[in-house]
Amino acid sequence: MEPKVLPSLQSGSSLAVSAKKRRKWNVDHWLSFAFILPSVIAVAVFVYGFIAWSGYVSLSNWNSLVPDLSFAGLKNYLFLFKDFRFQADLRNTLFFTLFFILAVLFMGLMLAVFLDQKIRGESLFRNIFFFPMALSFVVTGVIWQWLLNPATGVNLFLKKIGLDSLWYTSVTVIPGIQWSKIQFGVPVAVIAVVIAAAWQMTGFSVAMYLAGLRAIPEEIREAARMDGAGEFQIYRKIIFPMVAPITVSVVIIMAHISLKIFDLIYAMTGPGANFVTDVPGVYMFETTFRGNYYANGAAISIIMLLSVAIFIVPYLISSRKGES
Template identity: 75%
Template sequence: MPSVKPYPQQNMVSVLTKKKKPSSDHLMAIAFILPSFLLILIFVYGFIGWTGYVSFSHWNSLVPDFSFAGLKNYLYLFQDFRFQADLRNSLFFSVLFIGFVILSGMCLAILLDQKIKAEPVFRNLFFFPMALSFVVTGVVWQWLLNPSTGVNLFLTKLGLSPKWYTDTSILAGFEWGRIEFGIPVALIAVVIAAVWQMTGFSLAMYLAGLRGIPDEVREAARMDGATEIQLYRKIILPLLQPITVSVIIIMAHISLKIFDLIYAMTGPGANFVTDVPGVYMFETTFRGNYYANGAAIAIIMLVSVAIFIVPYLIHSRKAEK
């Protein structure tokens, strides 16, 4: 019987330890990704790091001063009347904005899902505001809700004359710190404009979710005796929960960093009733030349957005595995 020659140990080691050379496709992919990676690294994370560094400095004049100031700028902001008002406005704007965007988008999606006639026409009408910028929306709604023009020309005939975004009163207000904590009436006008523009996004998300639910699920529920209200409350709406979470995260991201709509429509407003951190940061940094204070506001805005975004991203990554 012929003897089998053992595979040389040296050759076996060389086969196991031989590194596979990167293919041309692999190198090409790296070449395409590398410029974007470097640009994001420099112009996103690099600038975030620089902003954080400035926020801990004494640079509050035209002359740069990078000496370490600790938490001085942050402590100043949280004791400042305007920033406390900004936090109040940002909180109530986010709650009202997110709530009404979800409610209006869901209701319109359910109506369009009934296979109504001229559905494409209504769908385009609801989607159209999304094509506009917040600056255009702010200018248009500033005119529409102007106390002396716009819809008030009609409301005065009914004996009504709301001040809209010029009203300085606070609903259900009580003293909290240096401000009156409650819903600023003037902020409601801004919420109306923002909801008008972003409802189309919520509508598109919910309509896609509704169209993705098989008809067999609906028919099975109806055959089991479920009414239309029970069908939506116990079956369809729970199935749309991931879409609701996505809408909340995206709308929270928009509301917490809102700037252009309010700057174009109302500005800070009397007694800062429509002011938000984005407007305060812009005026502090580029008009007042308080760069360290402005950087501190920007970092606080970043942290507030990250509180919503980071847990969602972590949950999404875990769900994909």
């Protein structure tokens, strides 16, 4: 982009200055490349180059401690899609992602609307809903493992009202239709992990929605009230449509978090009995670094990458276009 010269300063007397400036600009132009070059090279190698290398490993025979990079074709991928554990992972990821996003959206929008009612102590409430985001997923996992322990925790209350849940130790899959090697349906144990994850991440959607609500000018609400609209109508007809684009952002950010989730589940439940809480992130880690099945692990990681890219690439391209 050519530097924009302010019109008032572009008078004839400054021709010499302008020539000097142009030369200077050229030098600076090259310097600006030099500034970002290290980062560009680093990302090119460590992100794109390494992804390509992982892709290559996923097509190789390297399934032992000794690297064997001979070409194996799609063998590892075919193995995974026939593998009980990986099939369970796909099922768990599907339902985890679905429930996690719904919980974060619902709770986030509700809390943001509550907080937007000019209430007293707003910043205190806001901080209570936000602080879990400053915690590590490992800490969250450790705490909720204790809270949702089938023998203790919230079950002490639930038992009093006649409910009793095994939480993350349950192996029940509802409805459990036989599909390939696994029972397809919602694994009850996943619900426990969803609660912990939503507890931690709701603050993100509250912050996003609240920022969106605050950006709506008060005049719009006033005008609607003048026209006789009730508060519920104002939200339903005017405000919710205006914050809809935020929902898209929240869904994409949450989807990419949930598709690559590892630490929360590793710390809280692990793979679980019958792999009811296993996810690709955990499988990849265990099979690669505990089992030395490097090619299988690489194949899992490439599938994870592709699943994230489906959401992220269109998002990045559209926000790129929206800017220019």
